[in-house]
Amino acid sequence: xxxxxxxxxxxxxxxxxxxxxxxxxxxxxxxxxxxxxxxxxxxxxxxxxxxxxxxxxxxxxxxxxxxxxxxxxxxxxxxxxxxxxxxxxxxxxxxxxxxxxxxxxxxxxxxxxxxxxxxxxxxxxxxxxxxxxxxxxxxxxxxxxxxxxxxxxxxxxxxxxxxxxxxxxxxxxxxxxxxxxxxxxxxxxxxxxxxxxxxxxxxxxxxxxxxxxxxxxxxxxxxxxxxxxxxxxxxxxxx
Numbered sequence: 513x514x515x516x517x518x519x520x521x522x523x524x525x526x527x528x529x530x531x532x533x534x535x536x537x538x539x540x541x542x543x544x545x546x547x548x549x550x551x552x553x554x555x556x557x558x559x560x561x562x563x564x565x566x567x568x569x570x571x572x573x574x575x576x577x578x579x580x581x582x583x584x585x586x587x588x589x590x591x592x593x594x595x596x597x598x599x600x601x602x603x604x605x606x607x608x609x610x611x612x613x614x615x616x617x618x619x620x621x622x623x624x625x626x627x628x629x630x631x632x633x634x635x636x637x638x639x640x641x642x643x644x645x646x647x648x649x650x651x652x653x654x655x656x657x658x659x660x661x662x663x664x665x666x667x668x669x670x671x672x673x674x675x676x677x678x679x680x681x682x683x684x685x686x687x688x689x690x691x692x693x694x695x696x697x698x699x700x701x702x703x704x705x706x707x708x709x710x711x712x713x714x715x716x717x718x719x720x721x722x723x724x725x726x727x728x729x730x731x732x733x734x735x736x737x738x739x740x741x742x743x744x745x746x747x748x749x750x751x
Contacts, residue, residue: 518566519568520732524733526551526570526571527722528726533551534722537549538715544684545613545705547578548708549577551571556569574680576686580709583595584706584707585704586703586704588703588705589649589702590615590617591614591703592700592702594612595700596697596699598670598671599611600614602630602632603632603633604685609681609686610670613626613706618642622641622644623639624640624642634666634668636668640664640667647659648660652700654699654700655667655668667700668694670694674690
């Protein structure tokens with residue numbers, strides 16, 4: 513295959529990856545705390561001796577949007593939304609993870625947990641525990657959890673040390689390999705949930721653009737293949 517074929521194929525692979533990312537964004541447009549994802553295309557240029565340079569495109573880098581999602585009032589005592597910067601810190605079998613999905617509940621042991629059963633951690637990295645006899649739970653904007661006005665704990669709010677190194681592990685859970693640090697001026701809202709920050713209109717538009725670009729690349733590959741086949745047949749006939 514000639515260089516033009518390889519160049520087009522690398523672009524086609526990148527477009528397929530972007531289509532998967534966009535489709536996942538649209539599918540999660542109604543998922544609590546979901547962060548929209550994007551793909552970054554990069555160009556690699558190789559200089560050839562005695563000929564034109566070779567340009568290859570790759571799309572291996574993903575980025576996560578940190579824009580605020582819409583806040584919906586639920587009235588749930590343990591529903592929490594973050595307004596502004598930061599993530600909740602939760603404990604998973606794989607280590608500490610970050611999430612914006614604040615639909616929490618109490619486990620049988622009295623721990624504050626995510627829908628998947630992972631324990632929510634406080635500002636000091638310990639599980640948030642609520643005594644069985646606690647009533648009248650209130651959560652202030654700084655994350656202080658109280659029962660009938662008596663402080664019990666402070667729910668942790670952190671941000672990744674390197675936002676570009678945030679790695680998505682599932683729909684709403686992230687790993688920060690560079691670590692994280694506390695957010696001092698964060699704000700939590702009790703009785704609210706944050707929706708996905710996906711812009712469905714722009715994502716559908718991007719899906720159409722990616723599909724058209726992929727079809728153009730496919731047409732080019734088919735034309736190039738036909739050109740080579742014709743040239744080979746002509747060469748064989750003239751021998």
